[in-house]
Amino acid sequence: MAAPPPPKGLDTQGYIEREGSLGRIPHVFRPVVAVARDRVLDVFGARLHSAYLYGSIPRGTARVGRSDLDLLLALAAEPGDADRADARALGAALDREFPEIDGVGTLLFSRERLLSDLERYDLGWFVACLCTPLLGEDLAEYLPRYRPDSLLARETNGDLAVLLPRWRERVAAADAGDDPDEARRRLVRFMSRHLVRTGFTLVMPRWNGWTSELEEMAAVFGAYHPERAEQMRTAAALGHEPTGDRAVLTSYVDDLGPWLAAEYTRVHGVKAPRPEPTSS
Structure with a gap:
């Protein structure tokens, strides 16, 4: 297993630093x-x-x-x-x-x-x-200060299993729209970023750091899950330069997404239910 990059994004007490200004x-x-x-x-x-x-x-x-x-x-x-x-x-x-x-x-x-x-x-x-x-x-x-722990992982991205059926509906709607290629391109961009971030937060507590850069997120994930590393690197690239390829969306909702949702539930549990969805 390749070593992950050194952890970053924390202050001297181990809390996530506020990014951006x-x-x-x-x-x-x-x-x-x-x-x-x-x-x-x-x-x-x-x-x-x-x-x-x-x-x-x-x-x-x-x-x-x-x-x-x-x-x-x-x-x-x-x-x-x-x-x-x-x-x-x-x-x-x-x-x-x-x-x-x-x-x-x-x-x-x-x-x-x-x-x-x-x-x-x-x-x-x-x-x-x-x-x-x-x-x-x-x-x-x-608000409190936050550590990159399992609680944070669960409550930020522990709802992928709930989201996947909605994603499949959005793919079908894109296929039936007036401009399917553009609609699929936007979905690829959105889903790629979501999956990379979810993959990163899956392993975030083990890495004990924070980053918002897609390529770095994919690299950290890949160090712990080399069997899925190439898929995540590709998703990170598509998060910046999306394609309208239907096969990409199919791979997300039928392969990478279900695997990631199951692994997330196994490691961190399921996000507390919301009265309405916070993302789609």
Whole structure:
């Protein structure tokens, strides 16, 4: 078995360090972040508690014309249809106006949910460790510090078995859509990233570190599961450069995904049920 890369991403006490900052945003992306900040405030106003960036832009690793702008908005109340419609319209407008980005993804949750006991080791951890404050009060001040342990692994990605049937439905819907190749390409990108992250958190407690870089996640996973290493390296590459190949999606929902879900349940158990899905 090849040795995994040295652990990283922890402070001197073994807690996961918060990744990303406004200071790490590459200059080419700063105009879109500034406009997004102003428009989020204009659009959501009093509905907004706080707003955050996450992903490659605040980590400083975004690629011009290839990376998307990722936002998380904490609202004063549970988001409704009007909130979701406003977020979609805002994202579509930013995507049209700024060729530097390739799409906008916006997560909407209430402040109460983000700070709830049920979400403490999933959405709460996400805000505290993977999100960069953009507007308002930082909810990380109300959340604990986190270690890369089995509890965190279970509550972040221990629901893959639940998600797989929905993924199969999305593949079928993509096949039947107006532009199947583009729909499949987007699914490949999404599923590739999800599977790589799930594979990484499967072995994260053994590695005892944190990273958000897909290639490094795949390398860490592959050191502990060499029989699946090539599949995960390929998935990491497709997370950046997706294809519309139906065979890739089939391999995900019929092979890699079911194996990973079963292994995850065996090692870490099953994520606590949610009243509604947190991802799809």
